[in-house]
Amino acid sequence: MSNNLLEVKNLSKSFGGLKAVSIDLLTFQKNQLTSIIGPNGAGKTTFFDLISGFQNSDSGEIFFNGKEITNIQPHKIARFGMVRTFQLTKVFDRMTVLENLLFSGSSVKNDSFLKSFLNPPTQRNYEKELQNRAYKVMEELNIKHMANSYARELSGGQKKLLELARSIINNPDVLLLDEPLAGVNPKLAEEILSLILKLSQQGITIIMVEHNIEAVMKISDRIVVLAEGSLIAEGNPSEIRSNKKVIEAYLGSENE
Amino acid sequence: MNINYKFITTLVLTVFSIYLVFALNTEGSERILLNLLTFAGIYGLSAIGLNVHFGWTGLLNFGHASFMGVGAYVTILLIPHAAGREGEFSTNGLPLIIALIVGVIAAALFGLLLGLPAIRLRGDYLAIVTIAAAEIFRLLVRDLESITGGVYGIISFSDSLQNYRPDFIDNLLTNFEFSPAQAWVGTLAWILIFVVLLLLKRLNNSPWGRALRAVREDEDAVRAMGKNAVWLKLQSFMLGAGIAGLSGVLLAFNYGSLQTTTFVPLLTFYVWAIMILGGVGSLMGPVFGSIIFWVIISETDRFAVLLFENANGQQIAGVRFVLVGLLIMFLMIFRPSGLLGKKEELLLNVK
Numbered sequence: 001m002s003n004n005l006l007e008v009k010n011l012s013k014s015f016g017g018l019k020a021v022s023i024d025l026l027t028f029q030k031n032q033l034t035s036i037i038g039p040n041g042a043g044k045t046t047f048f049d050l051i052s053g054f055q056n057s058d059s060g061e062i063f064f065n066g067k068e069i070t071n072i073q074p075h076k077i078a079r080f081g082m083v084r085t086f087q088l089t090k091v092f093d094r095m096t097v098l099e100n101l102l103f104s105g106s107s108v109k110n111d112s113f114l115k116s117f118l119n120p121p122t123q124r125n126y127e128k129e130l131q132n133r134a135y136k137v138m139e140e141l142n143i144k145h146m147a148n149s150y151a152r153e154l155s156g157g158q159k160k161l162l163e164l165a166r167s168i169i170n171n172p173d174v175l176l177l178d179e180p181l182a183g184v185n186p187k188l189a190e191e192i193l194s195l196i197l198k199l200s201q202q203g204i205t206i207i208m209v210e211h212n213i214e215a216v217m218k219i220s221d222r223i224v225v226l227a228e229g230s231l232i233a234e235g236n237p238s239e240i241r242s243n244k245k246v247i248e249a250y251l252g253s254e255n256e
Numbered sequence: 257m258n259i260n261y262k263f264i265t266t267l268v269l270t271v272f273s274i275y276l277v278f279a280l281n282t283e284g285s286e287r288i289l290l291n292l293l294t295f296a297g298i299y300g301l302s303a304i305g306l307n308v309h310f311g312w313t314g315l316l317n318f319g320h321a322s323f324m325g326v327g328a329y330v331t332i333l334l335i336p337h338a339a340g341r342e343g344e345f346s347t348n349g350l351p352l353i354i355a356l357i358v359g360v361i362a363a364a365l366f367g368l369l370l371g372l373p374a375i376r377l378r379g380d381y382l383a384i385v386t387i388a389a390a391e392i393f394r395l396l397v398r399d400l401e402s403i404t405g406g407v408y409g410i411i412s413f414s415d416s417l418q419n420y421r422p423d424f425i426d427n428l429l430t431n432f433e434f435s436p437a438q439a440w441v442g443t444l445a446w447i448l449i450f451v452v453l454l455l456l457k458r459l460n461n462s463p464w465g466r467a468l469r470a471v472r473e474d475e476d477a478v479r480a481m482g483k484n485a486v487w488l489k490l491q492s493f494m495l496g497a498g499i500a501g502l503s504g505v506l507l508a509f510n511y512g513s514l515q516t517t518t519f520v521p522l523l524t525f526y527v528w529a530i531m532i533l534g535g536v537g538s539l540m541g542p543v544f545g546s547i548i549f550w551v552i553i554s555e556t557d558r559f560a561v562l563l564f565e566n567a568n569g570q571q572i573a574g575v576r577f578v579l580v581g582l583l584i585m586f587l588m589i590f591r592p593s594g595l596l597g598k599k600e601e602l603l604l605n606v607k
Binding site: 052053054073074075076078079083084085086090091092093094095099100102103104106108110111112113115116117119123127166167170 | 455458462463464465466469470472473474476477479481482484485488491
């Protein structure tokens with residue numbers, strides 16, 4: 001079997017007359033840290049929405065681990081082990097940080113109505129173990145002291161951390177990060193960046209949309225460049241840095 | 257500390273409103289109190305169901321009356337009853353307890369039926385659909401005269417419940433001019449509130465309750481975490497609808513006759529007012545909110561007489577709506593989290 005964890009074929013999505021995404025073939029390898037870059041409106045977030053099931057594509061196929069996941073519901077894709085974050089951080093505002101993590105870490109079976117009603121010892125033990133897991137993740141991400149604060153009391157950067165914590169509590173195979181550094185101060189950005197690198201080294205395949213080119217160049221194994229919905233380049237950071245098409249897309253063509 | 261303070265304030269307010277009943281009525285105050293406590297129990301139970309929808313899950317349900325109606329009609333039609341203008345009494349019917357279970361399940365299934373197409377809608381769109389569905393239900397019941405008795409309603413069904421009335425209720429009420437039949441309905445309503453609250457407390461602290469709260473906060477994030485938000489919302493809808501169905505049955509027994517006019521949108525708005533007054537999202541809130549609300553409702557005429565001399569019945573009815581409206585306005589301005597709601601979980605900003 002090939003090393004392709006995620007494979008996208010002939011994927012397209014239009015909004016009215018505007019072609020948001022049109023990709024012939026794009027693959028993502030296991031254990032790689034891939035960044036998707038491109039100018040605003042290049043279709044990066046739409047691409048994320050398509051592969052995570054939050055939007056349906058007009059045509060094309062998406063394979064995850066050899067299984068077709070085109071246009072299936074987002075929660076099913078997440079259960080396969082591909083978890084995403086959002087460009088505009090989505091935390092559960094009026095729940096505590098701990099509750100945020102407990103909910104995300106809890107299995108679907110554990111959440112069942114009947115089980116919750118009967119509250120058997122198995123569930124109580126599971127909850128205890130879950131709580132330990134939640135504290136471990138909070139410690140790792142340095143938000144343990146906020147455990148009992150409501151999520152809406154957190155700063156923007158802390159919310160990013162919480163969202164990240166929530167996404168990794170169940171050890172996903174693939175993590176889709178939509179602008180993990182947006183609106184975060186440089187010091188915290190540094191922290192988040194090293195965290196992402198650590199997660200990647202732990203064996204999580206990471207696909208990241210990010211505008212901070214310096215950061216992207218520093219940590220990515222591979223960079224994919226989108227412009228106007230299509231793939232214009234892919235390669236390792238140094239290849240991308242010297243790619244003429246990429247420079248044109250970002251800085252505008254010389255012969256205009 | 258904070259919770260105690262809130263709880264004490266609520267208790268004081270509740271006791272004060274009960275005192276008002278005695279202060280404003282020179283005679284028959286016990287009768288008035290027992291009557292309003294019966295209504296408070298039934299409406300409180302309904303508000304507890306609505307709280308599961310709105311307080312826990314964030315579902316803006318404005319068709320609560322229809323869930324109460326489905327529970328009531330299904331149950332009453334299954335027990336011996338007489339329907340229609342010249343309705344003949346049919347002696348054959350199911351025992352009440354079985355009919356009640358079927359009625360509650362029917363209300364929950366009606367919630368599912370309504371939820372399946374509607375629950376993907378958010379916020380105010382769901383509110384529009386539910387209020388429309390509730391009206392469709394009411395008009396349908398009104399027009400299906402051969403089964404539901406239409407505008408003539410259903411009567412002669414109370415015996416199924418009153419046959420089980422324990423003697424002590426009659427003995428206790430010998431000194432009051434109060435119907436033991438209504439006292440029995442009221443007692444049952446408060447027993448059921450107690451039981452339902454115990455069950456909900458268990459669920460609220462469970463992983464399931466946590467999942468509902470997450471749905472209330474952000475559905476997309478719930479989906480991204482691999483949880484089926486639509487199914488969670490449907491479950492919440494069914495549970496709340498079932499509780500509403502239960503309260504609808506009690507309401508029918510309290511009136512002694514079942515009329516479509518009982519299930520007008522106003523019923524839904526009363527239940528909403530009770531929930532907001534008690535505190536959205538709080539377990540005990542609707543219970544106290546309901547008592548205080550019913551004191552206001554039943555004593556309006558006393559207030560109206562104090563305000564306007566020689567007010568007639570129609571004017572007093574007007575004052576009632578003005579007071580309920582003012583109550584909700586002042587709550588929204590000064591205490592949007594209600595009597596027992598948590599300020600941190602202020603829930604009135606619907607996404």
